[in-house]
Amino acid sequence: MYNLPSPQIEGEILAYIPFGDIVYYFSPYTLVLFIFALTFTALAILSRPEKQVDIAFGGDAYYTKEIPEKQMRFQRFMAISCGLATMAGVTTGDIFNFTLLTAMVGICNIGIVASVKNKHVLDNAYEYGILAMIGTLPLFGAAAIILATTGTLSLWEIFTPAVSVPVIAKALLVIGVIGEGMAPVYVAKAEITRAPGAPYVLMIHVSSLLMFLRVVEIIISM
Amino acid sequence: MTGIIRRISRILQNHNNLVGVYAFVVIAIIIVGLLLQSPLTYDQDQLYPKSIDKNSSLDPYDRGGVPFGQTNVVSQYPENEPYLGYVTAYLTPVSLWISETTRFMGTTIVSHPGGIIDEILYNTRGLDTIIETAILFVAFTMAMFLFTRRREE
Amino acid sequence: MMMLFDMIVYDLSAEYEAALIITLLCIIISFWAVMREREDLHRLILTELVEIMCLVIIALVATDLAEALILPGLVVGIAEFLALSELYIEKEGLRKAPENVLHIEVMDSAPGIIAVIFVIYGIILSGFTGGAVAGLGLLFYFMCRGSSEKREIIETVSGYAWACWVVAFIVFMAVPQYWFFGVIIAGAGIFAKVVAKMSLIGTMNGDGGEGDV
Numbered sequence: 001m002y003n004l005p006s007p008q009i010e011g012e013i014l015a016y017i018p019f020g021d022i023v024y025y026f027s028p029y030t031l032v033l034f035i036f037a038l039t040f041t042a043l044a045i046l047s048r049p050e051k052q053v054d055i056a057f058g059g060d061a062y063y064t065k066e067i068p069e070k071q072m073r074f075q076r077f078m079a080i081s082c083g084l085a086t087m088a089g090v091t092t093g094d095i096f097n098f099t100l101l102t103a104m105v106g107i108c109n110i111g112i113v114a115s116v117k118n119k120h121v122l123d124n125a126y127e128y129g130i131l132a133m134i135g136t137l138p139l140f141g142a143a144a145i146i147l148a149t150t151g152t153l154s155l156w157e158i159f160t161p162a163v164s165v166p167v168i169a170k171a172l173l174v175i176g177v178i179g180e181g182m183a184p185v186y187v188a189k190a191e192i193t194r195a196p197g198a199p200y201v202l203m204i205h206v207s208s209l210l211m212f213l214r215v216v217e218i219i220i221s222m
Numbered sequence: 223m224t225g226i227i228r229r230i231s232r233i234l235q236n237h238n239n240l241v242g243v244y245a246f247v248v249i250a251i252i253i254v255g256l257l258l259q260s261p262l263t264y265d266q267d268q269l270y271p272k273s274i275d276k277n278s279s280l281d282p283y284d285r286g287g288v289p290f291g292q293t294n295v296v297s298q299y300p301e302n303e304p305y306l307g308y309v310t311a312y313l314t315p316v317s318l319w320i321s322e323t324t325r326f327m328g329t330t331i332v333s334h335p336g337g338i339i340d341e342i343l344y345n346t347r348g349l350d351t352i353i354e355t356a357i358l359f360v361a362f363t364m365a366m367f368l369f370t371r372r373r374e375e
Numbered sequence: 376m377m378m379l380f381d382m383i384v385y386d387l388s389a390e391y392e393a394a395l396i397i398t399l400l401c402i403i404i405s406f407w408a409v410m411r412e413r414e415d416l417h418r419l420i421l422t423e424l425v426e427i428m429c430l431v432i433i434a435l436v437a438t439d440l441a442e443a444l445i446l447p448g449l450v451v452g453i454a455e456f457l458a459l460s461e462l463y464i465e466k467e468g469l470r471k472a473p474e475n476v477l478h479i480e481v482m483d484s485a486p487g488i489i490a491v492i493f494v495i496y497g498i499i500l501s502g503f504t505g506g507a508v509a510g511l512g513l514l515f516y517f518m519c520r521g522s523s524e525k526r527e528i529i530e531t532v533s534g535y536a537w538a539c540w541v542v543a544f545i546v547f548m549a550v551p552q553y554w555f556f557g558v559i560i561a562g563a564g565i566f567a568k569v570v571a572k573m574s575l576i577g578t579m580n581g582d583g584g585e586g587d588v
Binding site for chain 3: 019020096100103106107110111114119122123125126129130132133134136137140141143144145147148153
Binding site: 022070077103110111117172 | 244255
């Protein structure tokens with residue numbers, strides 16, 4: 001019943017967890033991605049935020065910027081949600097579930113960036129937000145076209161050779177994930193990596209990277 | 223030639239143009255995709271097909287069955303859902319009463335517990351709904367964080 | 376079993392091909408608009424146009440499943456729109472509450488009774504629509520009687536509603552023979568969730584109650 005039709009892509013199935021119509025699974029490939037996401041979520045839970053150091057000119061004085069307690073808690077919440085969404089996203093066995101989780105990763109990334117109180121960073125967060133919002137159309141559009149043309153949403157069925165997915169759906173799925181995973185570009189532009197609260201920013205990069213790796217696997221297997 | 227490359231790189235280097243570039247790429251993908259494979263054929267063998275019984279008082283949501291009984295529902299993996307169809311057939315006492323006295327239950331059945339939509343949303347694809355509410359939760363947390371921070375100043 | 380009823384099962388294959396092409400054309404138009412627009416606020420509004428096209432392309436599938444998938448699609452759109460509009464206000468540094476807020480006689484006298492009527496009707500309806508109706512009543516109440524201190528309670532309620540939903544899901548997956556409790560818990564959860572979210576919007580207007588009324 002639950003066998004991956006082409007084990008040369010991501011290996012044999014290790015385990016599966018059925019939730020009704022949505023069946024999650026671990027293959028060697030998704031297991032590695034899952035462990036990555038788990039590690040970085042644990043880091044976000046455990047680590048303390050960095051404090052930016054400013055050095056005063058003309059003397060030995062330096063001081064650290066204080067991060068408000070509330071902002072730290074909020075960023076940690078967003079980073080952990082993002083980690084959980086990524087963990088689910090890399091192991092899911094349903095195309096619509098995958099697109100929803102990608103959208104959730106996008107919103108969490110907006111949240112992590114938007115909490116920094118800096119006009120430049122906020123500008124970038126807004127630009128990214130617009131991109132993430134219009135990016136949901138290719139995502140859900142791809143899932144809807146796949147549902148209409150193949151009659152199923154389950155990756156187990158879609159991966160079988162008998163089911164052929166139209167090119168437009170594959171391309172839209174990839175461009176949708178690119179739209180939601182574009183955050184690192186804006187993060188680098190805004191230099192938020194050097195802004196207060198740095199460990200949580202790591203989650204943006206990790207989640208985008210893992211979602212990309214996962215969508216590549218899905219597209220190849222289709 | 224170099225002029226074109228220079229123009230493109232000037233557009234790409236400004237991150238404020240990225241949304242426009244992205245929109246352009248999506249348009250290009252749609253056009254190319256339509257040219258490559260068109261028309262896209264609709265698969266007849268769909269999950270949860272819609273069937274309409276004009277004579278039922280639950281129209282258009284009547285999928286047969288009696289409350290606390292099983293109904294035929296075409297789901298992806300019926301073996302994972304031993305009690306598939308019970309939610310579809312269930313009607314609350316209020317909705318049962320409305321459906322027996324009037325013919326307008328179909329207009330309001332979505333808001334009452336029970337029915338095919340609830341079967342999909344709660345039972346067979348319940349995880350989608352969990353993620354959907356989680357998205358709403360995260361977005362509201364973010365909006366409230368920004369709102370309270372602005373107000374406290 | 377299915378043959379007992381006078382069923383009409385629609386054959387959509389011919390319509391789907393034409394409808395999909397028309398929808399894709401509309402999507403191209405909406406993305407074209409996003410591409411051309413430079414003003415930040417207008418772009419935010421245009422994203423809503425894109426979201427609507429997203430719902431259309433799901434609705435084209437025209438099965439019960441598509442109908443159930445529209446809800447997550449809609450919610451994602453609303454959630455992102457809400458977060459982004461807060462972000463826009465923050466980014467532009469818009470602090471002043473709008474000056475000429477609507478203030479008419481009925482907003483002083485009616486909120487209580489209207490809210491009660493809406494909440495009772497919402498409870499009768501129950502579920503998502505019921506939550507929206509009851510939430511609308513509370514939204515109106517909070518908008519008229521700006522009360523920001525209630526916000527904490529409402530946030531807690533929405534958290535519990537989310538937990539309700541997770542419990543219902545676990546019931547469905549772990550002990551499916553108790554499906555009835557799952558339905559009722561989930562129905563109550565969605566009701567509380569929608570009410571809480573909508574009344575939260577009600578408390579978010581203006582500067583939180585010192586100025587108005």
